[in-house]
Amino acid sequence: MIETDLTFKKSEVEPFRWRGRDFFVKRDDLIDPRFSGNKLRKLYSLFKLKNDDFCRVVSYGGAQSNAMLSIAYLAAMKGWEFVYYVKKMPKWLENSPTGNLKRALELKMELRQLPHESFYENIESIKESISNDEIFVPQGGAASIASEGVKVLAEEILEWKESRGVDSFTVATPSGTGTTALYLAKYLPKSVDVVTTPVVGDAQILHAQWAKLHKEGDPLPKILDGFGKHPFAKPHPAFLETWISLKNSGIEFDLIYAPRMWIELELAYESFRKPLLYIHSGGVSGNESQLDHYIFKGLLKT
Numbered sequence: 001m002i003e004t005d006l007t008f009k010k011s012e013v014e015p016f017r018w019r020g021r022d023f024f025v026k027r028d029d030l031i032d033p034r035f036s037g038n039k040l041r042k043l044y045s046l047f048k049l050k051n052d053d054f055c056r057v058v059s060y061g062g063a064q065s066n067a068m069l070s071i072a073y074l075a076a077m078k079g080w081e082f083v084y085y086v087k088k089m090p091k092w093l094e095n096s097p098t099g100n101l102k103r104a105l106e107l108k109m110e111l112r113q114l115p116h117e118s119f120y121e122n123i124e125s126i127k128e129s130i131s132n133d134e135i136f137v138p139q140g141g142a143a144s145i146a147s148e149g150v151k152v153l154a155e156e157i158l159e160w161k162e163s164r165g166v167d168s169f170t171v172a173t174p175s176g177t178g179t180t181a182l183y184l185a186k187y188l189p190k191s192v193d194v195v196t197t198p199v200v201g202d203a204q205i206l207h208a209q210w211a212k213l214h215k216e217g218d219p220l221p222k223i224l225d226g227f228g229k230h231p232f233a234k235p236h237p238a239f240l241e242t243w244i245s246l247k248n249s250g251i252e253f254d255l256i257y258a259p260r261m262w263i264e265l266e267l268a269y270e271s272f273r274k275p276l277l278y279i280h281s282g283g284v285s286g287n288e289s290q291l292d293h294y295i296f297k298g299l300l301k302t
């Protein structure tokens with residue numbers, strides 16, 4: 001049985017000292033252990049839909065995606081079917097699913113594989129044939145449906161600002177689709193700088209993503225790109241080292257997005273308006289399978 005209760009409690013903000021520098025971390029990862037923090041924010045508007053109005057959620061993306069697992073929980077709680085499209089997977093993963101994929105399948109997610117060559121073409125036609133009782137969620141939840149929940153996050157950040165009596169400060173969050181950072185910049189006042197870093201692709205790709213959701217006149221987050229382009233989710237010794245050091249300082253972050261953002265924050269620390277507030281978007285459930293990649297690549301000993 002799946003627990004269908006979900007209370008959207010406000011996340012706490014904690015002081016965090018790392019490598020001799022002071023930060024604050026908003027613990028969106030702790031709102032509900034089942035959900036990756038910002039995915040819960042992004043799916044917020046879907047939680048508020050009536051269970052009977054829909055029967056199925058359809059989405060697509062990576063086979064270990066945090067968004068995928070969060071949607072699988074959402075669907076299970078709502079009593080909706082969940083159909084998820086991935087590119088043809090390697091045999092070893094198909095035969096013995098791990099990590100987020102394993103859990104999503106346990107939640108009865110229906111996994112459908114499509115050929116690499118025609119993947120996005122296929123997704124386009126699937127999207128066009130969505131019926132009235134189905135919800136289509138683009139990869140990573142990069143859609144206007146995410147706006148409502150991120151607005152709530154922005155409001156909580158403003159409450160924190162009031163309680164601390166600060167005026168201007170900086171909010172940091174790494175970008176996959178860039179949706180979280182974009183809507184934070186939209187809903188926070190000009191006195192708050194929103195900084196991010198492209199974990200998928202590069203600054204150009206992030207701008208292209210933003211162009212799909214951005215409204216004329218709305219502010220854009222500031223992109224920090226000192227690290228340079230690196231393939232998504234590919235192990236890097238600097239990521240592992242940063243992740244371990246953060247963990248030793250008291251907080252476990254995800255191993256795919258967070259290290260890159262923290263590297264950028266360390267590089268540019270002096271230039272930020274303080275205090276600096278990092279949004280912990282969860283994703284820790286993906287660490288198990290990602291650590292396996294590090295071991296497989298010989299970057300980490302068992």
Ligand SMILES: *Cc1c(COP(=O)(O)O)cnc(C)c1O
Binds near residue numbers: 140179257283
């Ligand atoms: C999905 C995710 C992100 C990226 O969020 P976007 O809104 O797609 O930019 C960042 N951090 C973690 C841990 C995530 O799971």
